[in-house]
Amino acid sequence: MPRAGLTNTIVVEAAERMIDEPDATPLTLAALAARLGVRQPSLYKHIDGMDDLRRSIAVRAKLELAGVMARSAVGKAGGAAITSMSLSYRKWAAAHPGRYAATVRAPASGDADDEAASIEITKVAFEIMSSIGLQGDDAIDAIRALRAVLHGFVTLEAGGAFGLPADIDRSFDRLLAGLVVGLADWATS
Amino acid sequence: MPRAGLTNTIVVEAAERMIDEPDATPLTLAALAARLGVRQPSLYKHIDGMDDLRRSIAVRAKLELAGVMARSAVGKAGGAAITSMSLSYRKWAAAHPGRYAATVRAPASGDADDEAASIEITKVAFEIMSSIGLQGDDAIDAIRALRAVLHGFVTLEAGGAFGLPADIDRSFDRLLAGLVVGLADWATS
DNA sequence: CCACTTGAGCTATTGACATTAGCTAATTGG
DNA sequence: CCAATTAGCTAATGTCAATAGCTCAAGTGG
Secondary structure (H helix, E strand, O other): OOOOOOOHHHHHHHHHHHHHOOOOOOOOHHHHHHHOOOOHHHHHHOOOOHHHHHHHHHHHHHHHHHHHHHHHOOOOOHHHHHHHHHHHHHHHHHHOHHHHHHHHOOOOOOOHHHHHHHHHHHHHHHHHHHOOOOOHHHHHHHHHHHHHHHHHHHHHHHOOOOOOOOOHHHHHHHHHHHHHHHHHHHHHO | OOOOOOOHHHHHHHHHHHHHOOOOOOOOHHHHHHHOOOOHHHHHHOOOOHHHHHHHHHHHHHHHHHHHHHHHOOOOOHHHHHHHHHHHHHHHHHHOHHHHHHHHOOOOOOOHHHHHHHHHHHHHHHHHHHOOOOOHHHHHHHHHHHHHHHHHHHHHHHOOOOOOOOOHHHHHHHHHHHHHHHHHHHHHO
């Protein structure tokens, strides 16, 4: 029995790669084990079952998305920050469909790490909103609007719901432009 | 063996009720059969397996959502139509989470009924957009924007992603108001 | 360098679920 | 009232997650 040399990180990252593949089938431990050259029950030495695996993927994905958002807004403020962040958000989601879907999963109540990762995303959004002068409940409304727009667009795009023959990039750019104007307007009222 | 008297419609409707329950567990034929007082394999006399059941639910849900949207816009035009339709959309989605999720599933290519049901929703949206003077590619962009906003908001709300303590209704109303203004502005440029 | 401990990976098993095959009896139509 | 249909059944197969218990590979202390 030569050892495969797995670790928690190796297993989780392999799962991430699987769910991000273009024509990914639903994630199964059987398929994951096969890919790692190991029998299915052996995975339990490194993860605590399917739920734990999904949770790990979600926490990591949330932190990564928050990082992508934050980096895209470095040195920018106001509408430019929102635009740049939105473009990065959509790009990352398109490149990592499986992980993106995981970012939407609400944390189990009491799961501190998952909750912290979720808040990380909100924090980045808050900072961007404050750079256009929105605070308090106004900022919350704006963040919800921004998330709804981005999540909705990205999800529908990934699901193939935009069947009509028209340029999707253009639709996104126009939506984004409208959103930026709307939020800016919002800040001055 | 007294007969249970099932039909395709009875089975599908029971499944719809199950997935719309507040704390619905994932749909299984086992649970569905139990609820109908029948053994699991008996369901195959009325449906063609799990995929067929899901497809039926999706087609019916799309048609119902299209109807809800259309009825809410009767006798209205422009911003009022968009607002009314959006409120109904959100309300229906909240009341029927399982069916709503089914409306997003893209049709299998070549499935005429499912494709027709999907287009039904788009058609209603097109008519509303034309009532504010948007046509062609502009209308497509506007429809995508509207769907993204509504779908994103509704999905995040259902998923419990709006954890912050602020009134969700208010956030939706403001987002909607901004959207209406944005689209109207769009129509005149 | 060797005994010892640890634990990675294995086989075997159970239980949930979808699906298919084939039987039986309730229903229906002539 | 008989014959054809078919709703619902039991039995069996295959996939997958999960648990129990074994074994040997790999490090560690002496």
